[in-house]
Amino acid sequence: MTQVVIQPSYGSKQAQQHWRDTLDQEVDYRVGFRAVTLSGQQRTALEAMHPSGEARFWGATGNHDRRMETLCTGDVVLFTGGKLVRGVGEVGCSFRNSAFADTMWVPHPDRGSWRNVYSLLSFQPTEIPYAEIWDLPGFNPNDNFQNMRFLNAEKGSAIIDGLGIETLTAITEAARQEQQVTAALAAPDAQVIAPEAVNVEHTSYTRSGGTTLVHRAEALLVQRYRATLNGVEAGRIRTAAGITDLYVVTGDGVEIIEAKRSAGHSFVRQALGQLLDYAPHSPQQTTRLTALFPTRPTERDILLLHRYGIDCVHQEDGDTFVRLPASASRRDHMMQVWASI
Template identity: 55%
Template sequence: MPLVVIQPSYGNPAARQHWRDTLDNVVDFTDTVRAPLLTPSQREQLQGFHPGGSARFWGATGRQDRKMERLSPGDVVLFTGLNHVRGIGEIGALFRNAAFADSMWGADEDNGSWHNVYSLLSFTPVEIPYTEIWDLPGFNAGDNFMGLRILDPEKAATVLDGLGIETQSEARDDDSLQEPVARALRTHTDIVDGEVLRTPSTRYRLEERELIVHRTEAFLVQEYVGFLGVDRPQRLRTPAGITDLHLALPDGSEVVEAKRASSRRFVREALAQLLDYAVAEIVVRSRQSGHFGLDGPSHHRSLGAWA
């Protein structure tokens, strides 16, 4: 599973200028100014991830050297500021190069160069209020996520699941599970060994792509919570995943699973998830409901439910 990094990046004028320079816009790392600043290995790394010769970049100062050494390609970054997650990206190349960093951002007066440079394989602007993260299991209301923070594995999984972020490593793991089964079926071989199914594909390579962040489910839940007048919605972590909503009721509780569409695929997924919760024994004396996005005549999203 990838690490998840919370990266403050929009809270002051200097940070917002950096954002405009290297997140709103891509940087040509092959031009006559920046190309000579890269070492051969750094240039090769960037070309491998970004064969088009340009990329989005971010950086961290020397105060974050030890944290940055923990990161790898494919790790997920939540870019935060002004009480929101404002962008989500996946890391591509990582290296330490003060001259290259200074060519993009200059140096910070107090902390020096942003020399821990990383490129982004994907980047998606979003507007996710901190309250959505606070509502996830394991997070505290009022946490303003000051300073660069690497989440522990449990919280990382919670954020990826709870915010609906699909990562490349997740897609890789799915492919690595499917390929041996498909090969066995094609060749009519015997049962595939379980350990083989868990072996990551060595041919998989991270590439530039559009990051997928599913937000419709969150909007459906917000609409339902607003209809009920609930002040602090709760979500539960279970062995089967994180519920989209858990409501305490006088005669029990309600467990909600939201899906972004009402097609057969999503109805089946919601039913399967709710049954998983039942197996996990969290829905005793609970009502289970699914909420689905529906395309009306005006193409606005409306709400459907079943129990």
């Protein structure tokens, strides 16, 4: 299970200097005294994940020792400050080493060395308002995330699903398992493979400088569309099938909206599947399902949505959105399917 950590990192001058030193740029861990401070095991781990010899780093002081021992490769860190998530990172190596930490950051005057060090496999600067997190199930409005915290599984899942975070670790593991299955099925004596048969202890990582960790287009599209609703009650809810992009309640009923960053065929199919998955789990009877896109899908894909009683809404010019509704008869017919569990 991917763990999510809230890491305040921009509130003080010292934190901002740390950001400039080890997040705005990668650090060479092989040079001078810094290299000498690493144990053999720590250097081997860094070289496996960061073969270039450089990586971005962050750290935590000794008062966080117990929780930092749970930090693992692939965990997600939200770097916060000034009411914004200013960056999202994916943990690479995590270890405790005061001497190594002190080569990068001046120790805290009260809490000492930032000795709980972790590298980042991926890092993406962002400007995500806290309000987007407050809007997710389980979070409270006006929480300014002033202290480092390790989120529980439910809140962590809400962050990953709600902000559209896709880690390199998850992508790499999925690709590795696919390669394993492909190789086995291609063999002359191919057999059905049990899931445990493709599990291994180690995964190799190839970091791309262009790796996208957080998909923001969908969130921004939802924000723009939501602004057109003119005071209608709209938010996000957690269902057994996941977190909705929008859950709109009006006097006419309940609408569930799924947004996609592209109107391509594969994204239309994803929206279709997710909406049909959400509908039976709505706490109130779902009366409308809507797929939201930044451009108009093809006629074929619009008909695909309409076949299942799903409306299509797409952005046209600026803040203008066009709704292409499914027929009332098709929607009424499909509502019986939506309501069944």
